[in-house]
Every structure is written in structure tokens, then in C-alpha cells.
Amino acid sequence: MTRTDIARRVYNHAWKLDPIVRSLLDTDFYKLLMLQMIWGMYPKVDATFSLINRATSVRLAEEIDEQELRAQLDHARTLRFTKKEMIWLGGNTFYGRKQIFEPEFLAWLEDFQLPEYELHKRDGQFELEFHGPWMYTTMWEIPALAIINELRSRAAMKSFGPFALDVLYARAKAKMWAKTERLKKLPGIRISDFGTRRRHSFLWQRWCVEALKEGIGEAFTGTSNVKLAMDTDLEALGTNAHELPMVLAALADSEKELRQAPYKVLQDWQRYYGGNLLIVLPDAFGTAAFLRDAPDWVADWTGFRPDSAPPIEGGERIIEWWREKGKDPRSKLLIFSDGLEVDTIIETYKHFEGKVRMSFGWGTNLTNDFEDCAPQETDGLKAISLVCKVTEANGRPAVKLADNPAKATGDPREIKRYLRIFGEKDRVEQLVKV
């Protein structure tokens, strides 16, 4: 006999909204680490974050209903950190350190709410912007991206019957499991989930995290998603992002100050965090310029996260620099996180094994790989290169150069000015898939 729980069925079908983001912890851990520093040192800075769809051929505003998007963004604005979440943030050990968040910061966080948004449609795209104090707008990056990406998946699957959905997820699971089987053969590899922003959906990200936990065991070092870390007792991972040097560079009043911005960020960071959190993200204005002008103390930091150079060349350049500074790379850490797929991970792992400590922050290809999974044709399940970047700080344009010109963001004239100051050495154009 089939037993239908009538109450549950009515409840399920009476939903006004199936929320995509249900917790303010459903974000990347580095946002909270950065937030504490921004709150502490730059509370008066305004920063605008803007959605940027690098996949211009994908007309997002035609795939996603504007009202649905507004409903999800509005719902996210109703969220507050819950009591349990606050207790966990205060009581948990992050990167081996207790009380990484100051009591005053946590007290402020208790009342945190995502600020307003501005949404327009133009030429088949959404113009989505967040204006206001940096310490509020910064927190939109991850939920905004997760919402748009999941709405896009939902739109693509709207015409799928229950059977097509069943086959879709069965194939995606089979595919994901095959990846874990390849990865677990690599002794000592360290992999973490960095896939929140680009995920197919929250539930799918959770499945993938569980798959990694089950499939590669100890080699799975944690997730950047704070909520998943809390719910599944994993390590919450992540350090800092480009927005820090981008804002500080935008605020610079002279060329000299601009050149110093990337190192000023590190000094600020070191006031708050130590040990394994001392990870340099060197590519905001080109890794070559960063290394060329870096003070010696930068070589004392635990590691680097090359994020837009080809992993092997990029990693080798950093190793070379460590050697010049008299450091043994085997005591240093490289965190790879740019467009990783299993093949890239394996190739990079084999190349650097024994030469340096390394770790892989696996994003889009982990949490949003549905290639060849749909039993009916659709382009809507192909992940796209969608970012939410700081574009202005205190009214001044913010710029990212990156090691890959295709990943640069900002006003073209400003980009030119930055390139003149930082140089173009070692920049390599690569196709940005995700």
C-alpha cells in the first residue's frame, strides 16, 4: 500500500517559494574572514559589487524570470544569523585556532542583514548591483551568484519530467563518483570544495561534498561553504579574495600607494590572522609584478594561491621566487583553485609531488558538472563564467588585471593605467570556461 503523508504533500505544494539561500552561513568562509577585517579596518569604505556575466552569449534575463530572481534576493535579505550559527562561529576552531572571530565582531554580526540591491534588465542581461558600505555589500557576492546559478538550473529543468530528472541526477552521480575514484588513487592529495558560487543547486553541492567525504576520505580537507562545514562537521576553508587588493588599490591616492596596495593588504591581514591563513593571492594585478616588487617578508607567508595563471607555469614561478628568497618550497603551500578539472588536478599533482605542499580548491567542475547528463538537450545546465566583483570603492573604479587577460575586470581605461603601472609580464590569455 502506498502511504501518502497528506499533510506533507499539501505543505510541499503550497510553497510560495523554494528558497535557494536559507542561511547567511551558506556562503564562502573567506567572506567572513575578510568581513571581520573590513569591519575592523575599513568600516567607512563604500564598495559597489556588480554581477558580471562573462558568457555574453548566454542571455540570462531571458532564461531566468526577473520576478523569481527578485523573490529569491528578497528572501535572502530576510535572513539573519541564527543563535545556533552564532554559537558555532564563536565556539568552533578554524584552521586550528579558537575564537578566530572577535566577540565585538560577532556581536555586530548578530544583526547583520544583506543590504538592498539594484536590479535592471538590459539587452537580455541582468544588471545587478549592490551599493553601500563595503562591510555589507561584500556579503552579497556568494548568495547572489548561488541564486542566479540555481535559478538557471531550475529554468533548464522546468520541461523535464520526473524520469528525465531521475536519469539526469543518476548520471551526474555516476560521473561524480568516477571522479572520486580517479582522485583517491593519488596518495597524499588534498582536495577541498570551493564550489558554492557556481553550484548547480544547494542540495547537489551537499551531495558532492558527501561524495568526496565518502570517496576520498582523508584527502578531502573541507569545504569553503560555512553552512556545509557546520552541518557535516568538516573544516571550513578559505582565506582571502581579490576584493581586498582591488579596493585598496582603488583607494590609493598616488601611483606609489597603488603599487604598495597588494602588500598593504597582507599587512592588514596579518594583524588578524596567522599560520595557514597566511595565503597570498598574488594575481590581482599580475603575479609577475607582485613577485618583482614584493618585500622579503612575503616569502615568510605559508603559501600562495595562484588563481589565473596556468597551474604548472604559475606554480613554478612562485617556487622559483621562494628559492630566490632562500626558502625551501617543500615547506611551502600552493593552493590551486582556477578552473580545476580532474585531469588538471592529476597533472598538477604529478608535476609538483615532492617539490611543494599543495592543495586543490575544486569549484565549478565539482558542483556543477552536468555535461552529457541530461536525457534531453539543453544548454541551460552548462555552467557559465559568472562573477560578482567589486567595481567601485568610495566612488573610484576598481580593477582586476589577473594573469589571464580574459579574467580582467573594470573600466578599460583604468585597466590600461594599471597595466602601465604593474606591467604585462607573463600574462597568458586562456579560455575562461567557468
Place this chain on the structure above:
Amino acid sequence: MTRTDIARRVYNHAWKLDPIVRSLLDTDFYKLLMLQMIWGMYPKVDATFSLINRATSVRLAEEIDEQELRAQLDHARTLRFTKKEMIWLGGNTFYGRKQIFEPEFLAWLEDFQLPEYELHKRDGQFELEFHGPWMYTTMWEIPALAIINELRSRAAMKSFGPFALDVLYARAKAKMWAKTERLKKLPGIRISDFGTRRRHSFLWQRWCVEALKEGIGEAFTGTSNVKLAMDTDLEALGTNAHELPMVLAALADSEKELRQAPYKVLQDWQRYYGGNLLIVLPDAFGTAAFLRDAPDWVADWTGFRPDSAPPIEGGERIIEWWREKGKDPRSKLLIFSDGLEVDTIIETYKHFEGKVRMSFGWGTNLTNDFEDCAPQETDGLKAISLVCKVTEANGRPAVKLADNPAKATGDPREIKRYLRIFGEKDRVEQLVKV
């Protein structure tokens, strides 16, 4: 918030038994067709059915708990045809014919109960036998096999955690769907589910049937499983099996009568059924002998089901014979049903396309193919060649020769005697995988 239906959870966990066979209709349709004839013409004949495990290296009684087996067999004995099932049997159209079952037969069926069983363990195997009137014992074949096969799957999966099970079924679904994608490319192909006896489980068979329905549409002509046919509004398919000539041969009082037994069966059958139900199963004592001695009227029957010869050679021999009898093979039907896999189906289809009508009764490889699906090693999910055959009729040994000596059953001395009478022409030893 996770909502747990407490009542359902308690109910689920308080099960004494998760029954494998829950309906007397969960059997092959041909059993009911044969049953009506046995009931009508051979009500006094006793027939013993015995479990035969051709995969002797698989020690069934060590994999499956005897008490669990008894509990399942006992549960099957509690079943009766329900009112709804009786109405459906009486009111449905089978093979385009209404009221295929006589009212008197249906009245008798209403009280039908599976008879007692005899179960012993010997040398790591189960000796499972059903003694009594043929019109009762015949009905054990399918439920007994389905029960043992599903108990074996369950035993193999006992050590699997929820994640391993999830991956197992995801892979099996992905695999099954890939099969439908290959098959749907063949225009005009006709495929049906013959996989009840060897299925991994009832629920998995149902999924596979749904997958075929969704995946190949019109090319999926139905299922041999009566319950699934009823539940999903598919055609119930199947005609007759080896037990008919085997019993009639065992009852033969002379060599002449023995030679005539295979044709006597067809004459009996024709009294009950016509049209597309006139399918000859020619291999009980070798197809060569059958064709050599067949009266001309056999060529008027709709088709043949070659079941143990290699499909292309076997089919060609029958086509050749039709031509000799002056029949146009293009108006005739070949039903292939022996150990089919997608490759065999495609190869056979391509070979015979345009030469003869054909149909594929897909069994074990449809409903029990978990090769390379389990995330942890197990042999217990590999389907084995397990059959439940008539071994005695009125105390006399029953024999099957088949076109493949590996599929012969019965007392070795009797097999020798039959071989002397029917000959050994065209018998080809092939590995019996399932």
C-alpha cells in the same frame, strides 16, 4: 526544517518482513496461459519443480539465510488473487483478444494458493522442490526464482552504507539509460521485458520497465510481468515454456509417443489460443529434430521463439525451414529471448531486418545488470544462471535437451536416451552466463 513523518518511520522500522513477492500476478504471463491449459487438460498430472543453480561455484545457501528464504516463501503462500486482479484478468484484452481466460478457470483461480515447498541445504546449496499437481506446482517457478535472486541482491548489499547504495543505483540507472539510447536508434525494433525471474529486485524491474517506456516509446511492446502490465497499462506478453513438452514427453508411454510429444503440445495449445499466441518453442529436445519431424501445419503458426541456439544461426535455420514449407518469412515472427544483451540485440536486429518480423524478450541483462556499478567489491550482484525446472511428471523423470548442451536438464541417463531418439544435430555448446 526537516519534517519527519513519525508514524511512517515507526511503521517502516517495525516491519517483520519486506516481502519480495506481494501479488500472485507478480509472475510471468505465460504461466497463466499455460496454467489454463494444464487446468483444463492435465488436472490429474503431478509435476515436481526443482531449483537448479547452474552457477555451482556460487554457494547460495551460504549467501542467503535459510530462515529469510522460508519467511519469503511462506509469505508468498499467503497470497491470493485479489478482487481487483481477478477483475483485470477477466476484463482485460490480451494479444487483442477479450476473455482469453474462461470463467470456470477464473473461478478456480480465485482460490488459488501456492502449494507447499520442500527446502533443504546440501553442500552449500539449497535443494528446493515443489511436489504435487502440476496445476499448482507450475506457479512456483517465477516467485521462487524472484525470491532467491532478490534475497541474494539484498545479502550482497547488506554491508553497503546509504552512500554506496546511492552510487550503485545511480550507476545502474545511467547504464540502463545508455542502453535505451542505443536501442531507440533502431527503427521498428520491438523489445519487451522478460526479466521477472532474474531481476535484481521488484522495484528495480519496475524502474527498468519505466525506463524502457520512456526511453524507446513505441518500440517497447510490453512486459511478461502481469502485475507490472496491470499497474502500468502495458501489454502482458508471453506464450509457452519448455515445461509443456517436457511433461508430455515424460508421460509418453512409447518412443513414438515421445517423438510426437512436441507436436501434441502445439495441438493442445491451439485448442486454447490463436493468432499471435501461436508461437513455437522448438528447442526442448533440439530444434533440428523438431523441424525435421514437424508436420506441415506447424509452419502455419505465427512464429518461433528460438531460445538456446545462437540467435543468428538459430533464426536462419527456422527461416530456411519456413521457405522449404513454402512460407514467406517476412510474414513470420521470430522472438529472441536467450541471454540477450544490447550488442546481441543490435547485431541480430541488423542481420534479420527486412527478412522476418522479429521481437526481443529481454531478460537478465535488462533487470539485473549491475556490472561495474557497486562502489565496493562484491560478486553477489552478478546475476547467476538459476532456473526452476520440471524434473518429474507422475513420477517419471523429465528432461530438457536444448540446442546448447549447457542448458540441458534432467537425469544424465535419460538425457542420453532422449539424445538417441531426437539426435544431436546442430547442438552448439555455448557458455551460459545467465
